[in-house]
Amino acid sequence: MTDQDRARIIRCDDLLEADVNGEIVALHVEKGQCYGMNAVASRVWALLAEPTSPEQICAQLSSEFDVDAETCQTDVAALLADFESEGLIKPAA
Template sequence: MIVELSSIISQGTDPICTEVDGETVMMSIEKGNYYGMNGVGSRIWQLIAEPMSVSVLCGILLDEFCIDKKTCEVDALIFLNKLEEQNLIQVRS
């Protein structure tokens, strides 16, 4: 499923996660892959602990980081679609 601004997203149930030096690291049990997220990616992961729309997520990120709206939306969608491809998040239309 393609993640769009109107999509409702939340953390998936598969990955095991922890924080190391302010960054999120996780392991997918299903795929046996290891993932590391930088500060912004870690913040997104924290925020989607509860389901929310991508547009609401971007609104929060705009308040917290110095970034323009279009760049935020494009970058967030690229990142979230990569997470979805790895089955790390749950997505609803």
């Protein structure tokens, strides 16, 4: 991970969201875009409610799911890249 990846991040507030059977469905009203998140992505989304880092997310997920550290880091980095490209996360102030 780069130093930029280690920065604390937080989710953006401009989405409407609902929990549907343990998974998040979110709507970005301005973009007219709907996002469906599986259970793991929903958990990451919940963790992003407060400023956090990819390392902290992986530590939490590793304690909750059966995943090795390398896989977790790779998958979380990819998910956060997706969230960033969609404008769903931002650097924490």
